[in-house]
Amino acid sequence: MRIVDGPFADFDAELVSVHGVRLTARVTIFGRETTVDLHRDQLEHPEDIPELWFSGAEDDGQVLAGLRERVAAQFDDVGYGEKFEFFLERADRPEEDPAQEWDAYAALCADVRRRKEVALRAFDQEIAPLPISEAGRRMAADSGRWLPAAAAREERRSRYPAIDRPDAEGRLLATIFGQPDPPPTLWERADRRRAAARSAAELRDYAVWKVTNPPQDHSAAVAQVERERAAIEERLARDWGFRLPDSIFRFRGFLLSLGPAEKQALEDLELVPFGIMDLFDDPARNARAGIDVRVHGRYYRDPPEFLTFMHGGSDGLHFGLWYDDGRTCAGVASYYNNDGGGVGLPSRTPLEVVRDTLEWGWRHVGDQDDEPADPMDLDVVARRHRLRLLREALMTVETGDRDEQGEDYHNAYRHSPELLERGDPDRIETLDGGGALVDGDTLIERGRQRPWDDYDFCTALQKELTDDLVAREARIAEARRRCAAGHPADALTLGRDLHWISAGDPELERHANELLTMAYRALGRDNLAAIAQAHHRHRDLPQVHVLEEI
Structure with missing residues (x-):
């Protein structure tokens, strides 16, 4: 095994x-x-081991269903091997017509699917009616018919002995002694060949599809944004005290220019304009009676610096413009409100975030593990065409100089090693991961904020602030004293920490609001102080959409 x-x-x-x-x-x-x-x-492949077939089964029905699943898994395994062997055979051949090569691969996929269906029909006719013990014995006795995967794998290994990666001990020794990575294996070369064939066929088919799904004219959207810009700028300045960046207006123009296919692609990525974007169509729109409009789109843990503009799907993922100086946008932050992880350092523009999300999803749309999506799955083909069209529309507005796709895109535009190692020189580390823009040292030993959270620091500090009441009260008292003396760094960082970990605790919420209000006022960020107070009053709202219904 x-x-x-x-x-x-x-x-x-x-x-x-x-x-x-x-x-x-x-x-x-x-x-x-x-x-x-x-x-x-x-x-x-535990299904290859007869001794494990009946482990955990409670009745004959479960056993029979398990045996059928094993047959299906066996033929899936054989099919996976045959499909990848298609490219193993071609890994080092000259590429003549990659698109035609993918067509031949698609035909093989159809044949693999047909053989699995034949095997399952035969199981239902010949094995399912038998007593369970006889069914298992019959399958084990004719393993070449019902359980062909193990033999197929051995045959493939004998034909391609170079496809295996280094063994566990070999990799361990290479790591210990710092040996360089070996050249690409036959397996890796075949994988690249498969990706190239897929890309060529998609480009060919996309050109045909695009004729009936042409991109939209962007000029009308740009004109509309220019007409509405002044009103939305005035509203955000008046109620939030923020200056909107040009990037949010490019995002708005991009959204307005999308046709049906591109809009569907955005939905496929689970990206939905939200928060301040709800005001663009009607800048005078107010919140429901008794609710401060500044909490629209403001999730429970959102720092006051965070201004939501887009929702991202499951677990409360949302994106916000980041205003840590109280006036100008420093970039985009995001986090999962219902899950772990912090907001991260502010960076990029709204459209760069869309491009980033698109490229994360691009390579593996519809894929299962390491196997590409079924080339006959028309839904997956259509989704990839829509994403390609969305990418083209986006690149006419931003990131037009970035030709990389998928993993290559992320490798090219990842955070710099220096930022990962040393952190942001302007921001002090906070539990929410966004960092605090403030001068001066803090009594709690903090580093510079990095794009990813310092697990040890966050775990230890959160434990102290939630479990040690005496230590927490002492920290709060000293932060108050230092802020009153003209040193607001402790009040700001500790206030942000307590806001992030409040988890519905009224005492933590009260202390967080007190320290944040004090710190923001000391720093001249009165609008952030007002947002913090508004949020404190409404942190128990059951939903974050508070605008009047249209």
Whole structure:
């Protein structure tokens, strides 16, 4: 057996005993044997092992369903191998017509699917009517017919002995001694060949599709944005005290210029304009009676510096313009309100965020693990065409000089090593991950804010602030004293920390609001102080949409 999960991943093992879904196996590490306890899901292809077939099943119905699933999985495995072997055979050949190569691959995929359907029909006719013990015996006796994956893998390894990556011990030794990465394996070269064939076929088919889905004229959208700009700028300056950046108006113009296909592509990415974007169509729109309009789109943990403009799908993901000096936008921040992780350092523009999200989703639309989407899945093909059209529309407005796609895009425009190592020189570390723009040292030892949270710092500080009441009160009292003496860094950073970790605790909410209000006023950021107070009054709202219904 081969272990694929846990501390012994990538080691070969010998089955010793089975206990339901648990098992004991023997592994050899640096020449010495030892036994380990595993779950069946930690093994590669547990369905190949008859001793594990009935583990965990409660009745005959579950056993029969499990056997059928194993047949399906076996033919999926064989099909996966055959489809990738298609490109293994061609990995080092000259590329003559990559699009035609993908067409041949698509035909193979159709044949793989047909053979699986034939095998499952045969199972239903020949195996399903048998008693369970006889069904298992019959399948094990004719494994070449019902369980062909193991033999197919061995045959493939014999034909392509170079496809395997270095073994676990080899990789461990290479890491210890700092050996360089080896040249691309046959497996990796085949993967690149497959990607090139897919891209060529998509470009060919996209050109045909685009004839009936032409891009929209952007000029009308630009003119509309210019007409409405003054009113929305006045509204945001009056109620929030913020100056809107040019980038948000480019984002607005981009949205207005999208045709049906591009709009659907944006929905496919689960990106939905929200927050301040709700005011563009009617800048005079007010909040419902008794609610401060400044909390529209403001999630429970949003720092006062955060101004929501887009929702991102599940777990409360949302994006906001970041105003840590109280006036000018420093970039875009985002986080999952219902999940872990901080807002990150502000960077990029709204459209750069859209491009970033598009490229994350681009390569693997409809893919399963390492296998590309079924080339006959017309829904996936249409989604990729729409994303390509959306990318072209976006690049006419921003990022037009960035030709990279997918992982290449992210590799080219990732954070600099210096920023990752040293952090932002202008921002002090905070629990929310956005950093505080303030001069001076703090009594709590903090580094410079990095794009990703410092786990050890965040864990230790949050534990102190939530578990040690005496220490917390002392921190708050000293932050008050130092702020009154003209040093607001402690009040700002600690206030942001407490705001982030409040979790519905009235005491934490009260202390956070007090410190933030004090710090913002000391720094001349009175609009942020007012936003903090408005949010404090409404942190218990059941939803973040508070505008009057149109």
